[in-house]
Amino acid sequence: MRLGGRLAAAIEVLDDIGRRHRPVADALKDWGLSHRFAGAGDRAAIGNIVYDALRRRRSAAWLFDADTPRALAFGALLLEWDETPESINRALEGDRFAPAPLDADELQAFAARQAGDAPSAVRADIPDWCEPLLERSFGGDWVDEAGALAARPPLDLRVNTLLSDRPRVLAELAETGAAATKLAQSGLRIPPIAGDGRHPNVQAEPSFRKGWFEVQDEGSQVAAELASAQPGMQVLDFCAGAGGKTLALAAAMDNRGQIFAHDAEKARLAPIFDRIRRSDARNIQVLAKPAEVARLAGRMDLVLIDAPCTGSGTWRRRPDAKWRLTGRQLDVRKAEQAEILENAKAYVKPGGRLVYITCSVFRDENHDQIERFLDANPDFASLDHEALFADRLPGKTGAARIDRDRGIVLSPLRSGTDGFFFAALSRRV
The missing domain is CATH 3.30.70.1170 (Sun protein; domain 3)
Incomplete structure (x- = not known):
């Protein structure tokens, strides 16, 4: 397929996503199944246009003063593929599978927008309602931080x-x-x-x-390292999911001690069994039943919570989630996080550690949750996060935003990772 056919396909997929409110991965998979003539290279290129269009949706729409699938797909090529309106139109000439070339009105809109200054939310490529959330999290750097969340990931x-x-x-x-x-x-x-x-x-x-x-994203790896699991410990991964951090903890513990992997939704644990077998991790027990987990109360050296969250730190990889997210969903996640923290504390033994992690960059899901928990639970205290980071990653403190008493934020702009939050609390003896 030439660029024109790939561009037309991307427009078709973006239209499908918009009309049916579908995850991007599902829409691309269905397009591939119904267009089997497209080779692997074609499918990859189409996917790149679609993902770029979703990552840069606000700025792509700004270029043409239109939020249509066509505007987003053409905008993606201009913003991420080093194309110009002239180079795109030349590539579409004589391609019967291509969409119509950019017309005079589109070229005029593009020229006018190029000469103007885009609003902050456009340069950040975010929904308007997220602006105060990101500004609260990152202060004066919020536009650049959000812009980094709209880049292609490693x-x-x-x-x-x-x-x-x-x-x-x-x-x-x-x-x-x-x-x-x-x-x-x-x-x-x-x-x-x-x-x-x-x-x-x-x-x-x-x-x-x-x-x-x-x-596994580097930020997730760093969060697991900061948890400081040691050989011989008793560890509960309270929201283990597919087991990425569980496996990282097992390696850090050199297969000594015990890790109990649990998730309130059993289906999330399905991938962990094959991953455990392949990794040669021999100190992991998967506990799906609440009664099995209840027996661990007050016995754990380390309880790790990889909390459900908005996933705002993963927008580079899941850009469609950025546009589906609502304030109501944020509120639901915050309530879930508070409940999980309250439930998980019971498993930490005196002198043990409670670790809270999200893949969100919203302060509402991060620092605020830790502050609320500490206010309600005087038997827990915050670790010194500056000292912890310096101990685990010597000489790298400039790579994170560190609040000594509330936690550590990793981000694409500062850390080169996905967005993550990490906080460690100790239970008083």
């Missing part, structure tokens, strides 16, 4: 130190362009793709099948 991997080490995995993946991460001690990073490129299918690598590495 592909991050975590080396499973139970079975391999970073130099060995780097050698295995040399052709992918992987390099050691700057923060995570066992991380590898494959840089963001450009244009119509695509990331390598690392899960097809023999080294992945052998359990030598997992796909």
Whole structure:
């Protein structure tokens, strides 16, 4: 397929997403199934246009003063593919599968917008209602921070130190362009793709099948490292989900001690069993029944909460979620987080640690939750997060926003990771 056919397909997918309010992954999968003539390269390029259009939706719509699938797809090429209106129109000439080229009105709108200053929410590529949330979280840097959440993400991997080490995995993946991460001690990073490129299918690598590495954002890896799980500990991963942090904790503990992986929604635990087998983690027990977890009350050295949240820190990877999110959903998440914190505290033994993590950058889900919890639970105290970060990641404190008493924020702009929040509390003896 030429650019014109790919552009037309992207417009079709964006229209499907808008009309049927569908997740982008589902819409792209269905398009591929109904257009089997499209090769892997075509599907990747179409997906790139669609994802770029959703990441940059506000600024793409601004360019043409229109929020149509056509405007978003053309805007994506102009903003992320180093195209110009002239280069796009030339590429569409003679392509019977292409959409109509940019017309005089569109070219005039584009020229006028280029000469003007876009509003802050447009430059940040966010819904208007999120502006005060991000400004409260990031202060004067909020536009740049939000803009970084609209960029293409890298592909991050975590080396499973139970079975391999970073130099060995780097050698295995040399052709992918992987390099050691700057923060995570066992991380590898494959840089963001450009244009119509695509990331390598690392899960097809023999080294992945052998359990030598997992796909995991560097920010998630750092959060697991900050949790400071040690060999011999008794650990409860209270919202384990698919088990990414569970496996990272098992490696940090060198298979010594015990990790109990639990999730209130059993279906979320489904992937963890194959991942445990492949990783050679032997100190993990999966507990799906509430009665099984209840027996752990007051016995845990470490309780980790990877709390359900808005996912605002993952907007680079899930840009459609940015536009589906509502204030009502934020309120629901905040209530869930408060309830989980209250439930999880019962499992922490005196002198033990309660760790709270989200993949959100909203202060409402992060610092505010910790402050509320501490006010209501005087038997818990905040750790010194500046000292904790400096101890676990020496010389890297400038890579995060650290509130000594309330927690640590990682972000694409500051840390080069997805957006994460981490807080650690200790139970008084």
